[in-house]
Amino acid sequence: MVESAAMATPQPLTMPLEEAMRTQRAIRRLKPDPVDDALVLHLVELALKAPTGSNAQNWEFVVVKDRAVKAALGRLNRSAGTLYLRLQRRLATRAGDTRKLRLLDAVQWQADHFAETPVVVVACLNGIVLPWPSIAAASAYGSIFPSVQNLLLAARAAGLGAALITLPLWSRFFARRALGLPWNVTPCAVIPLGWPSGRYGPTTRRPVGEVVSLDRYGNRPFRQPA
């Protein structure tokens, strides 16, 4: 990807924030049509409006368009995903959970077509994530995932399909090798991007009153009666 003066400046995204938030969801089935570099950079620029611990801005985004690199990430995704899919499919079939089975079909579709994804963005931390003290891991991941959510919302507002996935990162060693990352840059999230084959729509989430406590954990006065 070459940033040049000739690259058109994309239009500002005008979708109302609430609409983008309510309809942003994991879109895994993507058309192979290309996505403009300028648009991808616009999304990453909006991602960079997110906070980081001490405003360190210690992030790196690898925009992958090379088919060989996408294929390498796809192999990683598949090696972790095959076991996951087999297990989840068995559980969902046993439970008669058709919604879960549809989701697993989409996960499978993404695994089968990973190398054809137009663009894959890998959000990385410039640093290593220490498991201890606990604040280190919280600050590290807390400094990258807000930017990832910004990217997902911006993609939604632009009409692009996207999903946050981590299965390709099951081995940091192999993920670093696929992406040419140095040992001290940590890949944290993979976001395949492209024009959606399906449609966006409202997501299914737990009701707010079920997850909000007032003053002390477990005090749930906002819960609606069933």
Ligand SMILES: Cc1cc2nc3c(=O)[nH]c(=O)nc-3n(C[C@H](O)[C@H](O)[C@H](O)COP(=O)(O)O)c2cc1C
């Ligand atoms: C930390 C994290 C890791 C995820 N990893 C994967 C993944 O490896 N593969 C995948 O298909 N989806 C992955 N997802 C996407 C979730 O499955 C998805 O967000 C969830 O099912 C809700 O989907 P919806 O927004 O379409 O309702 C991940 C999401 C998060 C937050």
